[in-house]
Amino acid sequence: MSFNSLGLSDALLKAINKKGYNTPSPIQQKAIPPILEGKDVLASAQTGTGKTAGFTLPLLQILSEQTTQKRRPVRALILTPTRELAAQIYDNVKEYSEFLDLRSAVIFGGVNQKPQAAQLRQGVDVLVATPGRLLDLCNQGLLSLKQVEIFVLDEADRMLDMGFLRDIEKIMTLIPAQRQNLMFSATFSKDIKKLAHGILNQPVHVEATPENSTVDVIQQKVYRVAKGKKIGLIIKLISDGNWKQVLVFTRTKHGANNLTKKLIAAGITAAAIHGNKSQGARTKALAGFKDGSIRVMVATDIAARGLDIPLLPHVINFEIPNISEDYVHRIGRTGRAGASGEAISLVSADETTFLRDIQKLIGIKIPVEIVEGFEPDPNASTEPINQSQGRSRSRNPRAKTGDRSSNKSNSSNSGRRSRERRR
Structure with a gap:
């Protein structure tokens, strides 16, 4: 046609x-x-x-x-x-x-x-x-x-x-x-x-595609790793693979900033993009990422939503999301327009429950690897991280919006401007 x-x-x-x-x-x-x-x-x-x-x-x-x-x-x-x-x-x-x-x-x-x-x-x-x-x-x-x-x-x-x-x-x-x-x-x-x-x-x-399905051309992989060794592992993967364009997801803005600093210290050009960054800084970071002057862009979920990055070869979940649908959105940044792509997740013991929920949603068991020197901690707790915060993220948008507006008038201009700034 x-x-x-x-x-x-x-x-x-x-x-x-x-x-x-x-x-x-x-x-x-x-x-x-x-x-x-x-x-x-x-x-x-x-x-x-x-x-x-x-x-x-x-x-x-x-x-x-x-x-x-x-x-x-x-x-x-x-x-x-x-x-x-x-x-x-x-x-x-x-x-x-x-x-x-x-x-x-x-x-x-x-x-x-x-x-x-x-x-x-x-x-x-x-x-x-x-x-x-x-x-x-x-x-x-x-x-x-x-x-x-x-x-x-x-x-x-x-x-x-x-x-x-x-x-x-x-x-x-x-x-x-x-x-x-x-x-x-x-x-x-x-x-x-x-x-x-x-x-x-x-x-x-x-x-266009089955509900909640992932793109077939995306190669998914999980690396089991101790929480404290994630930064070392991500530096090794990017350096050994000589990857030139990598989108990395973190759960928080602070985490994005910290990881970016560590990557730069390791000689890997990187930039963070999240809601606390000005529009100018976000635009500059995206432009550098597209033209190759920045190898790694570290982003939070909301900041990365809708980014148009053609032929992006690698997506890394430095921390996997506690909301399973967000995993689908994240890895959908690669494997676009029929191109192949790789989605890697670094999973520590306390993210075990999140991984199980993700695999249940997408209907497949993601292959697991362990890198020598970056083994998972056998004594670490599998209790979900930030359980009181992460699991409280309501799937009911009415409840969520209601909670957000309860501290101020229902729809004040300042509230809306605050949401815009957070993005």
């Missing part, structure tokens, strides 16, 4: 061809036709399946077929959980709309809002946004969503994970009841299905 057979306009096909794409991915083949027909769509797609183009291309076509008003109110709203993902989607929108008379903009927190507000005043057809900054600008009277025709909720599972449920609910009250809705999620939990029921109208269900 080619893009020509999907019913896309010549202007879009020209932009697609310019990017060098010839064949649509499975999610694009399944999602684009019903979206062009004006139907609501609920899509399940792992990262790296081409889902952004799956909703961007038909969205742009629908808008381009209608008369553009002089004032250019926001007609399509794409809501995403993180700054990085918002920026990447905006780049895609700009590239695909190159030969169309449409304007687009992106807004997110962590940066000065004045340039964003100025761009909105000039008129925007397609707006890509994170929830906090979007509501801030709406509350200040700098943005109206009263003429939104298409609403896209991307990375819906991560939205709930990050406690944005109430913000989403508020945004829903600001857009017209009559609209087309598109919702994309890597996993379909009960909470996601409940959210979808409240947003979508008789949606078409499309799925």
Whole structure:
């Protein structure tokens, strides 16, 4: 199948061809036709399946077929959980709309809002946004969503994970009841299905990969290791393998900073990316990682969500996540677009329970190796680490958001800005 057979306009096909794409991915083949027909769509797609183009291309076509008003109110709203993902989607929108008379903009927190507000005043057809900054600008009277025709909720599972449920609910009250809705999620939990029921109208269900499945081309491996020897082992693996591009996940921001310092001390160029880093620092780190000047990027889950890193060969879980679904998101950073990839997890005794839960979720037993000199501690406790904190991370987004808002008014601007800064 080619893009020509999907019913896309010549202007879009020209932009697609310019990017060098010839064949649509499975999610694009399944999602684009019903979206062009004006139907609501609920899509399940792992990262790296081409889902952004799956909703961007038909969205742009629908808008381009209608008369553009002089004032250019926001007609399509794409809501995403993180700054990085918002920026990447905006780049895609700009590239695909190159030969169309449409304007687009992106807004997110962590940066000065004045340039964003100025761009909105000039008129925007397609707006890509994170929830906090979007509501801030709406509350200040700098943005109206009263003429939104298409609403896209991307990375819906991560939205709930990050406690944005109430913000989403508020945004829903600001857009017209009559609209087309598109919702994309890597996993379909009960909470996601409940959210979808409240947003979508008789949606078409499309799925690119089985729910919660991992990419077949990813080679997964576990190294059993003593907790205190993890840093030494990760340095050995990267150095001996002469790996040039490695994404490493830690559980905390402090852990990311500490590991980065140790890697640099060992002569391995590295940078940390997490919510405490400024947007400028995060952008610089990602650019260095992509151009090869930084070999290792150490990240927390939220900061890495949505990062577009083509052909990433290695992902290492320095600490495996206590939420099994996060493992799927993490290793999905490699093995993208049909390329092979390797996902390695360093597992200490106190992470045994987490490993068991992960293997149960993905339905396979991950091969285990032990490196001489970095053996696991036979006397270490297998009691889960941070059990009181890790296991308290609620799978119920309503409960989580409620807890978060209990210390302040339900949806204060300061609360939203705080969430934006943490990302």
